[in-house]
Structures are given as structure tokens and as C-alpha cells.
Amino acid sequence: MHFLEAFRLAIQTIRAQKLKSGFSLLGVFIGVASLIGAWSIANGVNRYMTEKFAQTIFGVNTFQLRRRPIFTPNVPDSVWRAWQRRPRIRFSDAEAVEAGISVPVITAWQSSDNVTVSFGSKEARDVELTAASERYFDIKNLRIETGRAFTGEENRSGVPVAVLGEAVAKRLFVDRPPIGRNVRIGGIPYRVIGVVQHQGSLMGFPLDRFVVVPALSPAQNLVNPPGILDAFLVKTNSEGEMREAMSEAEGIMRSRRHLRPQQDDNFVLDTSEGIQRFWAGISRILMIVMPGIVIVSLVIGGIVIMNIMLMAVAERTREIGLRKSLGARRRDVLQQFLAESTAIAAVGAAFGIVAGIGLTVLINAVSPLPASISPASVLLGVIMGAGVGVVAGVYPATRAARLDPITALRQE
């Protein structure tokens, strides 16, 4: 008997017993759906982390000289207190590092804090105020939508001009043109000279609620004490040059801080590596836990299918006897029942794939978590689903194939 024939027969049987088959394919369904769903999340977040997240926060081939790392998950209190005791980064540190680096770089100063920005009676609260130097826009890839960024000249002389994030401009000016208007940042009047392009959000955090002002303008006092900055940003042209610049920066800082060889750095040169390492850890856990869930549901699904098939063999002993008397060989009967269990599992897997993809789309729509379907997971779902069907079917099908036609026919 052709395998296709056996498969057609199996589909007929499944359709005839919809409810029973429905329950029997539930295990495989859940297994495959969770496989694809979880994989999609891991996959999506992974891509997000490596491509967008790290680049948005740091930029490519960019490092930051800071007092402590920007991304600090699970840090014990003692470490945190040690970080707080470190000296802060000074303007003069930034100038010395810039002067000492031999590879071509773009640099920027950065200090940030949350403030309220107002225009007339309108207020935008919780706006991230960044006091930065002019190349900040280049390093962070912030493109100007309207107006312009401030110049190096404006930065050095501390002119009170501001570049707004898109959300802040919308909030304060609605549809009116913001360029040339005066906003108040912490009570200090600033003239708006530009608005940055829409940035969207990152893991649910809005990226457009910011305002950038020259590092030496009056609002610097709102963010940091005089002469202090949060971070000194250094962008290089390549990974190799970044390593070189980092080691030069480390040397300069150590000598400025008079650190002895056995002493640890009391500053960090932070890159996107830390954040990526952190995510890699999470995704590793996911990759260990997820197969567990999937395997458990597939094993349960397999046991259920095996049970159903054993019942089917018992119920249809007479039919098996009949088929054998009409000329079915062992192989034919084996094939028929294997095809049936595989078909049940395959239908379960198919529904599971649809549900998994649906789940992914749903996650994308309603949660900030980015999810993206991995073709490999779909393929794996198909293979595992069908595999469970075959494995679960072997024992019942063998029993069916071994039935003696006379005894089988005699059964009521």
C-alpha cells in the first residue's frame, strides 16, 4: 500500500473522530506553539539587543568614559557603594583623554538628568535634559528633522539654545513651528533651534522625550556640579581602533588619577559589550528552560497519542483482521497506524505553528517585547511534531501488525 494511501485513510479517521483526535493532538499543539512562541521572543529580543538596543545606547565602535557602567543589572550594594565613592569625570579628564588619543575619533561630552521643560503655560515633565557638546548628535545618530543642531562655537560660548526631541516639541508646540521660540528649562530661557527626527521606543521606553543643550550653557548646573560630566563619548572608525583608543584612554586616566599598578581602575570604559553579555546570559537561560517546556509537552503529547492509538488498535481489531484477510501485509497495517499517529501529530503541529505565529504577532502588537519568527523554529516544530507521531505510533502499530487475522476477525 502506498504511504499516501495510508495517510489519506488516517485523515479520514481523524475527521470522523474530531473530538477524540482534537484532544489527542493537544499535547503536540502546545509543544509546537510554545516552541515557536518562545523562540520568536528570544530571537526577536536577541536581534533587538544586538542591533538596535546596543547601538542606540552606545553607538557603533563607541565607548564611554564613566564613573560606573551605564547598564548595571544585579549589582550588590557593596559594589554600588564603591562606585559612588569614585571620583567623578571632570571636564579636564575629557580634554586630556581627547588630546592623548592617537587614532582618529569623534568625541562628545554628556551629562543627563530629568527636568521639566515649559513653554508658556504648557509643561513637559520627565524630560531627559542632556548637556552635551556638538558632536553628540553624530555619535548618537540623531538626525535633525527641522532647524539645526548647535555648533561648536555655540557650545564653547554656552549659548542657551536647545534641540528638542520630537515628543517634547509635540507636547509644547502641538502644531505650531517651534523654531525660534523660547522654552524654559529649569526656569532658564532657551531658544529652540532644532527638532530631532522621530526615534520611536525601545522595549517600551519612549526615545523622543529629551532636550539637548550645549554642555557649557547655564542648564549644565541643573545636571551636574560645575566642571563635572557623566560621560565622555568616544567614537572610532573600527573595532580595532576602538580597542587602541580605549587602552590609551585607560593609561591617561590611570596616570591622572595616580593609580599604582596593583590598583584597579576607579573609572570604566563602557561599551555595548556589557549589555550584550547580560542579554546573552538571559537568552542562554531561555534556551535552557524553553526546550524543557517543549520537551515535556511533546513527551506528554506523545504518550497521549500512543494511548489513543492503542485504544484505536483495540477498537478496530476486527477491522485489522478484515484488512489482513483481504491481503494486507504486516507492513501495510504498520504503515496505516503509523500514518494515523503521524497525521494526528502533524495536524497538531500545524495548528501549533499557526498558533505560534499568531502568538508572535500578538506579542508584537500588544507588548513592547519585540518578537520575530525564526524559520528554524517552524522547521523544528514540523520535524518534532512528526517525529513524536512516528515514535508514539511505533508500539501500537507494531501490535496491530502482529495481530493474527483469525483471532482478530473473531473479536466482537
Added chain:
Amino acid sequence: MSTVQQFRTGETPLPDVIILAHKLTREYDMGSELVRALRGVSLQIRRNEYVAVMGPSGSGKSTLMNLVGCLDTPTSGEYWLNGQKVSDLVDDELARIRNKEIGFVFQTFNLLPRADALHNVELPLIYAGVSSRQRRALAAQALERVGLGNRMDHKPNELSGGQRQRVAIARALVNEPSILLADEPTGNLDSTTSTEIMGVFAELHQQGQTVVMVTHEHDIAAHAARVITLRDGLVATDQLQAA
């Protein structure tokens, strides 16, 4: 030289002899005792014979049917079916012989309840490896032969007892077997329908079909041209009778 020796050497096979059984025995080991269901049955059935096998229960007629139908193999003895020695074949070879040479008709019809008449009749052809289009054509032909050309898409539960047995007969015929082997074919039918089914058998016999039928009813056996009676695992009588 006896027929058996001729068959053994294969020198002068008699194509006319469809069934040749030589000293068939069948014993069942029931643990504490050995049941000897057949104690040495020899018989010959020629092409286009219509034979009824009778006997009280326990006489061994079911065992003989299973052997003749290639569902079982004898403990000793030899059996040729259509010139081929089948008494020493293994499982899957027997399945092939059943598929090619034997058309079974059962007392309880044994139709697949979820499949329509056409698909039920198609079954043996599936195992014969016939293509699906050809299967349909052959199955439809067989159903028309038993007068059910207009009931092909009916499920068994939409058919009367007589019609169901006709579907079963069509299924038995569809592979053009050497013998039609019927086991109490009227056992589940009322007397009117029984007569009707016997009519179908008579017609098939006239068309040249070899028919072997097991029954314990004398008036059913009366339709056959030859009656073999078994008793205690041996042939008791074997006589021709007027149709």
C-alpha cells in the same frame, strides 16, 4: 501416479484442480491438552465447482476454512491452491495469496462502517497496489455485478442486510479470485434474503466462479452441487447432489 505426486513434481500440473489438500492436520496446543481439530483431511476441488462444507460444531470445518482461506497454516500435510503450494508459506506471502486468490464472504459482512460501498469494495485492490482510478472503475463494476450499481455511495448503515452482504460479495469478487470462500454467508439474514443471496451465488457459479461455502443449514447446503461433511476432524461424506 497420484495427483498429489504430480503436484509435488510439478511435471504434469492439473490446471483444473484449484484446491488440492493432502492429509491436512491442525493441532492446537491449549497448554494442558492438545486439541486435534483436523486429523488428516484430503480433498480436491476443481475449477467451477460449487461446494458446501457441513458438519456439527467442533467437527473442524472452521479450521479447514481457515486453512483453505490461507489465514492459517497446517501442522502437517500439504495444500496447493491454484497450482501453488501454500502450506509452507509465511505470513506476508499468505497475505499476498489471500489478496490474489481468495474472496472472503463473512457471516457478519465485516464492512468498514465509516466507508461507503465503493470504498469497501476497493479495499482488496488497495493491497494489490492498483492505482486509485482503476480501483474505482473495478469496484464500480463489481458492485454492478451484484446489482448495487445505484448504491455505491451508501454507507453500510444505509443498506439492508441483504445489500450489505452483496457489497461484501462484490468486495470478494473485485480481485477476480480463484475461489469465493463464504463462511455462513446467510447466518445473519432472514430466509427471504438468504434465498436472494443464494441466487447471487448460483449466478456467479454459472458465470464460472468456484465457490466454497461453509454452512450448518441443510437447505442452504442444498444450493451447492457437492456437499462435504466433516466429523471429528475427518471427512465423513463427500457427495454430489442434483442442483
